[in-house]
Each structure stands twice: as C-alpha cells, then as structure tokens.
Amino acid sequence: MGTEMKCFARKAGKDAVPLVLVTATGFEDWKAELPGAEQAWLDANDFKPRPGAALLVPALSGAPAYAVVAVEEDGTGESPDYWSLAAAYKALPKGRYALPADTPGPQATAAALGWALASYRFTRYKPSAKAEEKDGSILVLTQEVDRSFVENLARSMALARDLITTPASDMGPAELADTAKALAAEHKAKFKCVTGEALLKQGFPMIHAVGRASVRAPRLIDFTWGDAKAPKVTLIGKGVCFDSGGLDLKPAAGMMMMKKDMGGAAIVLGLARMIMASKLKVRLRVLIPAVENSVSGDAFRPLDVLDSRKGLTVEIGNTDAEGRLVLADALTLALEDEPDLMLDFATLTGAARVAVGTEISAFFSNSDALAADLEDGAEAMADPVWRLPLHKPYRRMLDSKVASLNNISNGPFGGAITAALFLEEFVTPASKDHDDGDDAPTAPEWAHFDIMAWNQRPRPGRPEGGEAMGLRAAYAAIRKRYG
Ligand SMILES: [Zn+2]
Numbered sequence: 001m002g003t004e005m006k007c008f009a010r011k012a013g014k015d016a017v018p019l020v021l022v023t024a025t026g027f028e029d030w031k032a033e034l035p036g037a038e039q040a041w042l043d044a045n046d047f048k049p050r051p052g053a054a055l056l057v058p059a060l061s062g063a064p065a066y067a068v069v070a071v072e073e074d075g076t077g078e079s080p081d082y083w084s085l086a087a088a089y090k091a092l093p094k095g096r097y098a099l100p101a102d103t104p105g106p107q108a109t110a111a112a113l114g115w116a117l118a119s120y121r122f123t124r125y126k127p128s129a130k131a132e133e134k135d136g137s138i139l140v141l142t143q144e145v146d147r148s149f150v151e152n153l154a155r156s157m158a159l160a161r162d163l164i165t166t167p168a169s170d171m172g173p174a175e176l177a178d179t180a181k182a183l184a185a186e187h188k189a190k191f192k193c194v195t196g197e198a199l200l201k202q203g204f205p206m207i208h209a210v211g212r213a214s215v216r217a218p219r220l221i222d223f224t225w226g227d228a229k230a231p232k233v234t235l236i237g238k239g240v241c242f243d244s245g246g247l248d249l250k251p252a253a254g255m256m257m258m259k260k261d262m263g264g265a266a267i268v269l270g271l272a273r274m275i276m277a278s279k280l281k282v283r284l285r286v287l288i289p290a291v292e293n294s295v296s297g298d299a300f301r302p303l304d305v306l307d308s309r310k311g312l313t314v315e316i317g318n319t320d321a322e323g324r325l326v327l328a329d330a331l332t333l334a335l336e337d338e339p340d341l342m343l344d345f346a347t348l349t350g351a352a353r354v355a356v357g358t359e360i361s362a363f364f365s366n367s368d369a370l371a372a373d374l375e376d377g378a379e380a381m382a383d384p385v386w387r388l389p390l391h392k393p394y395r396r397m398l399d400s401k402v403a404s405l406n407n408i409s410n411g412p413f414g415g416a417i418t419a420a421l422f423l424e425e426f427v428t429p430a431s432k433d434h435d436d437g438d439d440a441p442t443a444p445e446w447a448h449f450d451i452m453a454w455n456q457r458p459r460p461g462r463p464e465g466g467e468a469m470g471l472r473a474a475y476a477a478i479r480k481r482y483g
Contacts, residue, residue: 005151006133007119008112009096012140016098017056018066019088023073024049042068052087052460067092071111080110082117082382086461089118089137098140105144110382112147115139116154117461122165152277153475157468159183160263160270164453164466168242168259172216173290176239176262180221180269180288187276189225189284204289204333205307206314206325211291213246213299218291220330221265225276225284231482232339233275233282236330237268238323238346239290246293246319247301260466261323263453264345265290270468271345274475282482287334289326293319305403309333310426315400317408323348324419325407328426335429335444341370341481342446343474344423351415352388352450359456361385361470364420365447366427370477374447377476385449385473388416395421420448449474 009016022030027049031039038057047055049070059065069088072081088097099108121133141147163171163179177193184191196217199208204220211218221239240261244250250258265288272286299319300306306314306325309332314325323346334342352362361378363385365371371387378385397409397418405425409418429441451469458464 005116005119005154007116007136007138008147008151009138009140012098013096016096016140017064018098019100020066020068021071021100021103022049022068023071025073027070038065051081051084052091054088054091056092064095067097079379079382080107082110082114083460084114085111085139086114086118089115090460092137094135094137096138096140099142099145101142103142103144105146108142108144109146109150112139112141112145112150113153114461116150117157120154120158120161120463122162122465124162124166124170149278152274153472156270156274156277157471159273160266160468160471161466163266163269164260164263166259168292171259171262172241172292173211173214173219173239174216176241176265176288176290177219177221180223180286183269183273184223184225187225187273189223189276191223193219193221195219203309204329205309206329207289207291209300209304209306210240210246210293210322210326213296214292214294216241216292218289218326220333221286221288221290222333223286225272226280226282228283230281230283231341232285232337233341233343233478233482234285234287234334234339235268235272236287236327236334236342236344237265238262238327238344238348239265239288240323240326240347241290241292243293243320243322244295246322247295247299248319249295250320257454260454261293261347262290263347263451263466263469264323264449266466267345267449267451267453267468267471271471271474274471275478278479280479280482282478285334285337285339287330289330291322291326293322308426310430312404312425315403315406317406317410321407321419324422327423331423331426335427339444341478342427342444343449344447345449345451345470347453348450349416349419351417351419353452355388355416356386358452358454359384361452361473362388362416362450363447363470364388364390364417364450365445366390366424366443367445367447370445370447373477373480374473377480378473381472381476383470383472385470388420390420390424391417392421394418398422416450419450423448447474
C-alpha cells in the first residue's frame with residue numbers, strides 16, 4: 001500500500017540484466033545453442049541447473065549479458081516455484097534484473113514474492129541492515145505479476161517477522177497492543193483493549209492470572225473489521241511477549257528464544273493485515289491475549305485452580321503451559337458471536353516440534369473440509385503444514401482430581417495433541433444453555449496452528465529469525481472460501 005517496494009521496478013531501463021530461467025531437463029538443449037564462449041563460461045563456473053543456482057554471464061565486452069537462473073521443473077502448475085528467484089537474489093551481485101516477459105502469471109507472481117521475501121532485513125537496531133535493505137537488488141516485473149498481491153503479502157509477512165524478532169524489552173503487551181491499534185486504525189477497524197484488573201471484571205480470569213505477575217499489565221486485544229453481514233472469520237493469536245515459564249521456570253536454553261512466544265499473535269496480525277489489504281469479503285475479528293509470563297510474589301502457582309471465562313475450572317500442573325490458558329479465555333469470547341470460521345496460531349508446544357520439526361506448521365482441525373483447504377493452500381503457497389489428530393481418547397490425560405481439567409497432560413507423550421484437546425474444550429459451546437437437545441450448539445469450523453514462528457537456519461527467501469509460518473496457507477484457504 002502507498003509506496004512501492006524498493007526491491008521492484010516496473011521499467012527495465014537500459015541497465016537491467018535479463019534473467020534466463022532454465023530447468024534441469026531443458027538445460028542441455030539450451031546450453032548447446034549458446035556461443036562457444038558462453039558454454040565455456042558456464043563450464044568454467046561449474047554451473048549446474050539445480051533450482052536456485054544463478055550465474056551472471058558476460059558479453060564479450062565484459063559487461064553482463066544476462067543471468068541464468070535454474071528453476072524447478074514445474075514452475076507453472078499447481079505449485080509454483082517461490083524460492084529459486086529468492087536464491088538468485090542472494091547469489092547474484094547487486095543489480096537490476098528483468099523477469100522474462102514469457103514467464104506464466106502464477107510463476108511470475110510466485111517468483112516476485114520469493115524475491116521480495118529474500119530482500120527482507122530486520123533493521124530496527126542495525127543501520128547497516130537498513131542500508132542493505134534499501135539498497136538491494138531490484139527485480140523488473142512483468143505485466144503478469146499480481147503486484148498488489150505480492151506487495152501486500154510481503155509486507156504482511158514482514159510485519160509478523162519484525163514483531164517476532166523484536167526483543168521482549170521493546171515488544172511487551174502494551175507495544176503489541178499499540179501495533180494492533182495502529183494496524184486497526186490504518187484499515188478503519190474497530191479496536192478495543194481490556195487491560196489489567198478490567199480483565200477480571202469483564203470475565204477473563206485466566207488471561208489475568210497468567211499475566212498478573214509482570215509489571216507490564218496483561219491485556220486482551222480485540223478488533224473487528226469489515227461488513228457485519230459478511231461471513232465471520234475470527235483469528236486468535238497467542239501473545240505471550242516473554243515466557244520465563246512462570247514459577248516452573250524454564251532452564252536457560254529453553255528460555256533463550258522466548259521473545260518469540262508472541263509469534264502466534266504476530267502471525268495473526270500479519271494475516272489480518274493481508275485480509276484487510278486484500279479486502280476479502282469477511283467480517284474479521286482479531287483476538288490477542290497479550291501477557292508476559294513472569295515471576296513475582298503475585299505469580300500464579302502450580303496446583304492453583306483457575307476460573308475460566310467458560311466456567312470450567314483449570315488446575316495448574318505447570319505454569320509454563322500458559323499459552324493454552326490465555327487462548328482458552330479468548331476462544332470462549334470468540335464463540336460468543338458465533339463465527340463461521342476460527343483460526344488460532346500459537347507457539348504452543350515443544351512436542352509439535354518433536355513431531356514435525358521446526359519448518360512445518362502442525363495444525364489440528366475439527367473440520368475435514370477446512371483441513372483440506374489449508375493443505376491445498378499450503379501446497380499452492382509453499383508454506384508446509386501437517387495435520388495432527390484431535391484424538392479424543394487422549395482427553396483423559398488432562399483429567400484432574402480437583403478441577404474440570406488440568407492444564408498439562410499426566411504423561412510425557414502426545415503433548416501437542418493434548419494441548420490441542422485442551423483448547424478444543426473451549427471451542428465446543430457450553431451445552432447447558434440448550435437443554436432441548438434438538439439444536440444442540442455445534443462448534444464453528446476451527447483450526448489450531450502449533451508453530452515454531454522462527455527460522456532456525458537461513459533458506460532462500462526465509463532468513464534466520466522470526467517467520468510467519470502458516471500465514472500464506474491460511475490466507476489461501478480463507479481467500480478460497482471468501483475471496
Ligand atoms: Zn510456557
């Protein structure tokens with residue numbers, strides 16, 4: 001929106017270097033047609049057509065004639081190639097490069113998105129990174145590129161990345177709320193925030209309990225956008241701005257990365273931004289419980305029993321399983337205006353990382369149709385997800401002798417599943433209001449993402465640091481339904 005991204009240009013100008021895209025199967029034939037000097041140059045540089053490989057080829061004058069970039073075989077079909085151009089961004093010297101005019105639309109758009117994501121830098125504390133970002137390579141786009149989509153998505157992902165990577169000292173509950181408020185204002189969304197003691201008065205006891213030990217007051221961020229009559233999509237993000245583990249304190253290695261424990265909130269804000277900027281025909285609501293799980297004389301304790309907005313009581317088996325507590329109150333509120341679709345994002349369990357690793361977003365859903373849409377979106381947008389089961393028999397692992405349920409499982413296994421089952425308790429509407437039986441309330445379509453929100457290692461277009469995992473898959477699924 002507004003200004004155009006620095007990494008793109010519309011006009012080639014006379015200094016733009018043409019990109020030549022080759023695939024492994026087409027490579028030898030293409031090469032055989034080249035002048036001998038160019039073949040020799042490719043050989044001398046040991047150029048192999050592995051996707052992402054890129055090489056500048058000079059003219060006889062020594063000036064660049066073109067740059068060859070190897071891309072995936074099927075860069076045109078169902079799953080376009082996002083990352084080969086992103087790799088080229090890094091591999092080629094700084095310059096101005098022109099996408100070939102005959103690149104098919106979906107592939108051109110994917111390539112441009114990869115390029116934009118590769119040009120991202122986290123610049124807040126490092127002037128040299130800022131200069132790098134401002135002064136990087138430029139891709140000259142073709143008419144085929146859906147530029148507003150690419151720029152909106154790249155900016156939405158950058159928002160999420162920036163929020164996650166920003167240290168907790170500058171990204172507490174108040175700063176997260178300020179960011180949400182500014183985003184809401186930009187898109188004329190209705191914003192409110194319930195803060196501190198008001199959480200108790202307005203019925204969010206678990207958000208208050210988790211956040212009350214910090215000098216930075218807990219809060220519930222809540223904004224609504226779009227036509228009130230449109231299908232209701234509600235996004236809920238875990239906003240634990242720093243997670244010390246509470247009294248069941250995390251060891252140093254486990255606490256190290258906990259500035260990213262608001263990754264779910266950041267992804268939800270990025271996704272909301274994308275939905276609003278794209279003007280999808282939905283009534284969007286965003287709910288973010290924003291807290292710091294801290295330690296003080298007022299901290300909640302192991303074996304405390306908390307009230308919840310839903311009325312269930314929750315025994316605390318471990319204060320480090322706090323994300324599900326704050327999410328539960330937000331999910332209960334979300335249900336109150338009967339959304340059609342609910343998605344929550346949370347850096348919830350280490351168990352999800354054990355199951356699928358750090359580069360795949362684990363998700364759970366009570367709807368096969370929604371799960372299929374998310375899987376299709378993941379495939380189309382190169383944003384890998386994997387569905388795990390809401391296996392009901394494991395619910396007994398959350399049984400408590402003194403309360404409706406415990407916040408942790410009584411065993412070491414299946415921790416991502418039991419966390420999801422905990423949330424599901426709060427997604428199923430309370431049946432006590434509907435005694436007649438005929439129209440027993442049903443839960444809305446719901447998916448819960450348990451994500452890393454962090455790139456452990458740099459990959460093309462995905463630098464090390466905060467990452468908006470699942471954002472593209474979720475956006476594609478929502479657009480398919482309500483675009
Ligand atoms: Zn925790």
